[in-house]
Amino acid sequence: MLQNRVTPQGDIIATAARGAWMGNRGQLHDSGKDILRPFKLKAWLICLLQFNGRKRQVMAPNRYTELFFLDEATAFAAGHRPCFECRRAAYSHFKTCWLQGNPQYGFSQQTPIQKIDEILHHERINSGQKVTYTAPANSLPNGTFILMDNQPCMVANNHARQWMPTGYGPATTLPAATVTVLTPQSTVNAFRAGYRPQMALPA
Numbered sequence: 001m002l003q004n005r006v007t008p009q010g011d012i013i014a015t016a017a018r019g020a021w022m023g024n025r026g027q028l029h030d031s032g033k034d035i036l037r038p039f040k041l042k043a044w045l046i047c048l049l050q051f052n053g054r055k056r057q058v059m060a061p062n063r064y065t066e067l068f069f070l071d072e073a074t075a076f077a078a079g080h081r082p083c084f085e086c087r088r089a090a091y092s093h094f095k096t097c098w099l100q101g102n103p104q105y106g107f108s109q110q111t112p113i114q115k116i117d118e119i120l121h122h123e124r125i126n127s128g129q130k131v132t133y134t135a136p137a138n139s140l141p142n143g144t145f146i147l148m149d150n151q152p153c154m155v156a157n158n159h160a161r162q163w164m165p166t167g168y169g170p171a172t173t174l175p176a177a178t179v180t181v182l183t184p185q186s187t188v189n190a191f192r193a194g195y196r197p198q199m200a201l202p203a
Contacts, residue, residue: 002059003035003067006067008077008145008152008163008182009130011036017067017165020200022047028065035065036181038128042121043114046072051086070165071200073154076144077183079124084113094195123184133179135188137174143197145182148175152182156201167200175182175184 003014006023012035022128024047026040037179046069058066069075081098082090091113097117107115123131135154144155145163153160159171181188191197 002033004059004065004067005071005165006074006080007165008074008154009122010078011076012054012067015165017070020049020071020198021075022049022068023067023069023078024083025067026064027062029059030148031061033059034054037100038125042117044078044082044120044124045083046075046087046090047083048086056147070163070167071197072145073145073183073200074163076143076197077152077154077186079120079184079187081116081120081187094190097165097190097193097195098186101185101191101193102119102186119186120184121137130182131184132180133185134178137179140178140179140181140188141191143183143191144188145197147182148172149178154199156199 001014001016003012003018005013005015005019007013024045028035030035030036034116054127080092084091095113099109140146140155142156145152146155146160148160152163154163154168155174158174159161161171162169162175
């Protein structure tokens with residue numbers, strides 16, 4: 001079992017559960033397919049599982065490490081954003097919503113995505129530790145991840161659902177007070193501006 005599944009905290013774990021999206025942070029593994037580092041690039045991507053019929057050997061030598069996510073909301077919580085190549089429409093929509101939601105940076109559509117990646121990088125990890133912040137629970141849009149009883153939970157339809165590698169637990173009441181937020185703050189602002197992350201909610 002390979003260590004290639006990502007949690008909302010951004011950790012890379014081994015689990016038999018499969019993911020709906022692939023991700024990329026650069027080459028993180030060695031020749032034995034062991035994870036050596038949490039990232040190599042500041043561009044953390046969310047990619048399609050299948051694109052243009054390409055076939056890849058997972059964790060091939062000297063290639064980027066294929067990471068996997070339960071859903072898009074989990075990937076965003078970890079600090080990733082849509083890939084330009086395989087998810088062009090989602091990438092463009094996310095960038096537009098990010099710009100609208102974060103006007104304080106003075107960026108425009110002509111701003112290179114690397115500038116946004118720099119901000120996301122500061123918002124997701126610091127000295128190897130997950131960066132978090134606090135906010136009123138009832139102010140957070142769908143798809144945002146928070147901590148409840150030290151467990152990652154996703155905000156969905158004014159409720160919280162505990163994350164597990166295989167899916168989400170039952171809906172519970174959101175706290176009335178402030179909570180610790182896992183999803184990077186500028187990404188949450190992009191959600192508020194109109195980006196709707198895919199969520200693996202039970203039917």
